[in-house]
Amino acid sequence: MDKELMMTWIEEGNLQIPQLLFSKYKKIGLNETELVLLLQVHSFLEKGKDFPTPEELANRMTIPDSICASILGRLLQNKFISIEERYAENNIRYEKYSLKPLWEKLVEELIYDKKQDELEQNLMQETNLYSTFEMEFGRPLSPLECETLAMWLDQDQHNPEVIKAALKESVLSGKLNFRYIDRILFEWKKNGVKTVEQANKHSQKFRGQQRKSTNVTPKSSNTVPFYNWLEQ
Template sequence: MDVKFLVKLIENSTVSVPSLLIEYYHKIGLDEQECMMLIQVHSFLAKGDDFPTFDDLAKRMSLDGTDCADLLRKLIQRGYLSIIQKNDQQLYAEAYSLDPLWEKLIRAAYRSETDMSVKDNENTLYTLFETEFGRPLSPIECETLAMWMDQDRHSPVLIKAALREAVVSGKLNFRYIDRILFDWKKNGIKTLEQAKAHGERIRSRQIRSSEKREPDETPKMPTYNWLGQGE
């Protein structure tokens, strides 16, 4: 047995398969057979064969040429594979392109990373609320917190800011926090900077209003310290 020949054969036959394809193929709607077909196409492309025949693919698959043709057609129709026109020295030829597959995988990986980040933010918020309240949140409170993020689309930053305002104001309850978030949403507040500017406008109006009252008249509205200082 010529071991060196076999080692060289293995080395020259290596095809790099993106780890994203191995990790996410099922998340983008591919089954094992479809994934293997795309890997085979990728292998041909890597070796310089841009448009392998159905019989060429069938030799590497547990499918005949007709089945390979049907599977390729389905992959093209579903947006995992495309056929492009290739210009090679003024000669036009068809070629397979896996760009649609790579785009789907990148989007899936990005969504997964984003979902994980959102989940981390949710866990951080729950921990922060329980720390400030000094107790575990009730099921209703947990549902309210989830609703602020999922339905009302309040960012974790603004929810933290509203919690801080409730702490500073000595009104640590979900109803008060919800009132702050509702006011911000009604006024188009989406960032921490906008919330700070909004709070300054409220304080300015309250100062002007208090100056018009008699010295012994108690203000009816509390002075809002929306965010305090810093993060």
């Protein structure tokens, strides 16, 4: 008897349900009853039953078939489920429930969450960028300086970390001003510099050229020649 029960259980199979559905169903506008009804439709589809009736669905739930029909109508109207027309081999038309709209809503929610995370991360980076500039300048930035920073980010599309690298370059060169930083960023953009690593390599390249052209030997290993970006 136990073996027969086990075989029945195995033959029933398993229903594959995306974990994302359980974590996001509320955010996409579903309640618990609607969720279970969709899962019941999913279960019927997996078993090859393409168009379960409200009565068949209600038999698996604790709500009457009239409520099942009402919820199905709402799910169709709100595009959580759709009805597709199919044709059998004998060219007989039949209807089938499709959960593609539900999966599409989950994907859209995932994309939205990712964009929100990116926006929050960018906001944190920008806030940190302004704080870094004020710390280096030892004072609050003027409205014009804030506008220049915003222009570097929005108009010129410079990465916040690259802007910080340009700030560091100006500090090391002893030329801490926005005009000098703007020139550094201009030169980097003109040369296709988009990352901090590329910026560092670009700066080292020009410092090496400056050392060769002036034939200046550093007095100590700690002496580093700096490139004057304003002379470009």
